[in-house]
Amino acid sequence: MAHDVHDYVRTKEEYEYVRRQRAQEMRHMLTSFAMMIFLTLIAFTAVAAGFSTYLIVPIILLLAAIQVVLQLYHFMHLSNKGSGTIAFFMFSGMFVAFIVILTFVTIIWW
Amino acid sequence: MSSNAQKSGFGATVWDYITSVDHKKIAILYLMSGGLFFLIGGIEAMMIRIQLMKAGNDFLSAGTYNEVMTMHGTTMIFLAAMPLLLGFMNAIMPLQIGARDVAFPFLNSLGFWLFFFGGIFLNLSWFLGGAPDAGWTNYASLALASESHGIDFYALGLTISGFGTLISGINFLVTIINMRAPGMTYMRMPLFTWTTFVASALILLAFPPLTIAIFFMVFDRLFGSHFFDVAAGGNTIIWEHLFWIFGHPEVYILILPAFGIFSEIFAIFSRKRLFGYTALVFATILIGFYGFMVWAHHMFTVGLGPTANAIFALATMIIAVPTGVKIFNWLLTIWGGSVSFATPMLYAVGFIPSFVAGGVTGVMQAMAPLDYQLHDSYFIVAHFHYVIVGGVVLAIFAATHLYWPKMFGTMLSEKLGKVTFWLFFIGFHLTFFIQHFLGLMGMPRRVYTFGADQGWDLFNAISSAGAVFMALGVIIMLVNVVLTTVKNERVGNDPWGDGRTLEWAIPSPPPFYNFAQTPLVRGLDTYWIEKMEGNKEGMIYAEPLGDIHMPNNSFLPVVMSFGLFVASFGALYHPDDLPWTIPVIVLGLLITFGSMLLRSLKDDLGFHIHKEDLIKDREGVKTDGH
Numbered sequence: 001m002a003h004d005v006h007d008y009v010r011t012k013e014e015y016e017y018v019r020r021q022r023a024q025e026m027r028h029m030l031t032s033f034a035m036m037i038f039l040t041l042i043a044f045t046a047v048a049a050g051f052s053t054y055l056i057v058p059i060i061l062l063l064a065a066i067q068v069v070l071q072l073y074h075f076m077h078l079s080n081k082g083s084g085t086i087a088f089f090m091f092s093g094m095f096v097a098f099i100v101i102l103t104f105v106t107i108i109w110w
Numbered sequence: 111m112s113s114n115a116q117k118s119g120f121g122a123t124v125w126d127y128i129t130s131v132d133h134k135k136i137a138i139l140y141l142m143s144g145g146l147f148f149l150i151g152g153i154e155a156m157m158i159r160i161q162l163m164k165a166g167n168d169f170l171s172a173g174t175y176n177e178v179m180t181m182h183g184t185t186m187i188f189l190a191a192m193p194l195l196l197g198f199m200n201a202i203m204p205l206q207i208g209a210r211d212v213a214f215p216f217l218n219s220l221g222f223w224l225f226f227f228g229g230i231f232l233n234l235s236w237f238l239g240g241a242p243d244a245g246w247t248n249y250a251s252l253a254l255a256s257e258s259h260g261i262d263f264y265a266l267g268l269t270i271s272g273f274g275t276l277i278s279g280i281n282f283l284v285t286i287i288n289m290r291a292p293g294m295t296y297m298r299m300p301l302f303t304w305t306t307f308v309a310s311a312l313i314l315l316a317f318p319p320l321t322i323a324i325f326f327m328v329f330d331r332l333f334g335s336h337f338f339d340v341a342a343g344g345n346t347i348i349w350e351h352l353f354w355i356f357g358h359p360e361v362y363i364l365i366l367p368a369f370g371i372f373s374e375i376f377a378i379f380s381r382k383r384l385f386g387y388t389a390l391v392f393a394t395i396l397i398g399f400y401g402f403m404v405w406a407h408h409m410f411t412v413g414l415g416p417t418a419n420a421i422f423a424l425a426t427m428i429i430a431v432p433t434g435v436k437i438f439n440w441l442l443t444i445w446g447g448s449v450s451f452a453t454p455m456l457y458a459v460g461f462i463p464s465f466v467a468g469g470v471t472g473v474m475q476a477m478a479p480l481d482y483q484l485h486d487s488y489f490i491v492a493h494f495h496y497v498i499v500g501g502v503v504l505a506i507f508a509a510t511h512l513y514w515p516k517m518f519g520t521m522l523s524e525k526l527g528k529v530t531f532w533l534f535f536i537g538f539h540l541t542f543f544i545q546h547f548l549g550l551m552g553m554p555r556r557v558y559t560f561g562a563d564q565g566w567d568l569f570n571a572i573s574s575a576g577a578v579f580m581a582l583g584v585i586i587m588l589v590n591v592v593l594t595t596v597k598n599e600r601v602g603n604d605p606w607g608d609g610r611t612l613e614w615a616i617p618s619p620p621p622f623y624n625f626a627q628t629p630l631v632r633g634l635d636t637y638w639i640e641k642m643e644g645n646k647e648g649m650i651y652a653e654p655l656g657d658i659h660m661p662n663n664s665f666l667p668v669v670m671s672f673g674l675f676v677a678s679f680g681a682l683y684h685p686d687d688l689p690w691t692i693p694v695i696v697l698g699l700l701i702t703f704g705s706m707l708l709r710s711l712k713d714d715l716g717f718h719i720h721k722e723d724l725i726k727d728r729e730g731v732k733t734d735g736h
Contacts, residue, residue, distance in 0.1 A: 089311070099403060104348075
């Protein structure tokens with residue numbers, strides 16, 4: 001609408017705050033990046049070690065789920081303020097899709 | 111009056127409506143076309159009841175009966191109930207949250223026109239070689255065996271109108287999340303807005319499975335794939351799953367807005383704040399979630415095994431809990447209120463016992479072992495008509511009376527409204543109550559006739575007599591609409607006198623920009639709060655009067671939808687080895703994608719209503735006798 005646009009200058013404190021926030025965010029990103037590589041290593045090792053498929057498949061699916069959550073929260077900024085509704089809808093959708101896939105796998109194709 | 115109400119010619123008015131992106135005009139379009147399809151579906155229902163009024167009747171042949179029965183169900187669900195509810199959502203929801211329009215006005219128009227062309231396409235099947243005849247559920251084995259083009263009309267028509275519904279659903283979600291007036295927190299939203307929100311979320315999650323299922327069906331029937339063809343390695347049960355993964359949330363898409371409408375009515379006509387608002391909101395969300403976990407209760411007799419049947423049976427019974435919470439909240443809203451039995455309130459009070467009856471038979475069917483007895487009998491027919499007619503249709507009629515003044519600026523006659531209610535209500539119970547017993551006596555659903563020695567004659571005759579009452583009720587409602595429109599007695603902002611939410615704080619019908627200044631919301635039942643504090647203007651404002659940015663009308667949504675309509679004819683006749691089918695598909699898609707390209711390349715920045723015009727407009731309103 002016809003609102004005026006204000007120029008905005010950050011104070012020193014705000015600047016420091018934002019700086020700290022960004023540094024922290026960067027740390028989180030590096031940590032989760034390291035974790036993701038580690039998770040991928042586990043997945044490869046599990047296959048290379050030649051465990052039973054019935055063990056490997058659930059492990060890999062679990063690791064994949066963890067990766068998705070890390071990805072969403074640390075790289076796609078789902079934890080940021082104002083993403084609550086998005087997260088709610090996304091997880092609702094995932095939940096519905098999960099139930100559907102579970103049912104199909106267990107009662108149609110098993 | 112608003113500045114867009116200048117006298118203009120008939121053609122100009124029609125053009126204005128066709129190209130309109132105004133949510134209030136699109137609501138009227140939904141109401142008119144949904145009403146038209148409701149009448150068509152109603153005529154089909156009457157044909158069914160005429161055919162079944164006596165044993166061995168030959169009013170309809172077996173094949174025609176299948177077509178009429180299929181089209182009755184499909185039309186009533188997809189082309190009547192949903193569009194009518196979408197119409198009320200369009201008309202009222204933006205006003206309730208203090209918005210000037212929905213988030214994407216252009217998409218709103220596109221959603222309507224996709225639904226409209228899909229509906230027309232589906233109904234053209236009557237004139238082009240036969241309507242679909244595999245029931246509204248269109249189970250794959252039966253549908254693939256159907257020889258006429260009917261099923262193709264079903265699949266393609268529902269694809270188009272399904273896109274429209276999905277677009278509308280997303281539009282409402284974005285609108286409610288982003289466009290609430292300052293101060294309107296989620297927990298201050300009126301219940302009709304809440305149910306619109308949850309129903310839209312259900313549309314968002316439930317329509318993709320339907321689209322996939324119908325796509326498979328289109329490709330199986332028209333382009334030689336074998337998704338459902340068991341002989342070629344497909345699986346026919348997948349259709350049933352996909353259809354009901356959509357189909358069960360679909361019935362909640364219908365009933366939740368109905369719950370919302372009744373919640374508004376109970377509060378207005380009991381002159382009381384809604385009892386247990388928070389519980390009602392969470393019950394709504396819970397029903398939305400449970401709706402996705404129960405679809406297999408439509409398929410108990412398919413042979414899913416006892417474990418699956420037990421899980422889905424329990425999940426189904428759980429839904430009765432939040433629904434029961436709602437029923438008790440409504441009863442407690444009435445309790446101790448100063449109740450006025452205006453027409454909408456009659457419908458709301460009539461709805462409670464009717465819907466509870468439908469809910470109780472629903473829980474009976476949730477018991478898988480009993481369902482083996484009830485499945486595909488008239489008991490099922492009675493059950494879903496009790497929830498859909500006793501819930502959704504009563505809500506649509508109630509909303510028609512309640513919101514008619516807000517949409518058209520004139521009150522429907524109370525006297526005729528009450529006549530309609532009683533005729534329809536008595537007719538409804540007469541028609542469907544007895545069908546429970548027909549089901550228990552063994553009459554299967556979807557049969558075109560029955561024998562004189564089966565003992566179903568009397569009950570079927572009574573059921574058909576009830577249908578006549580319902581038809582009379584609808585006719586009197588149409589008479590009411592015509593008389594009211596001819597009389598044209600204008601009403602003020604709050605014609606019921608006890609409006610609680612923001613839509614009653616602005617003129618009826620509202621000016622095309624809805625709110626000259628965005629309101630500031632200070633609590634639940636915004637308008638009621640302001641009224642009680644003696645605020646003559648009905649609201650306080652969140653911003654100074656300023657220019658308002660509005661979108662331009664556009665003809666492109668009609669063209670886009672028409673392109674898909676054309677392409678569907680090409681796809682429909684594709685298996686007949688005709689030379690023109692591929693070119694027609696290409697032509698149709700070119701029209702659609704060409705107009706999408708045009709929309710993307712050509713900037714349409716809309717226009718501004720200037721402050722001076724708003725002031726002039728407002729003074730016009732004040733001197734207009736308000």
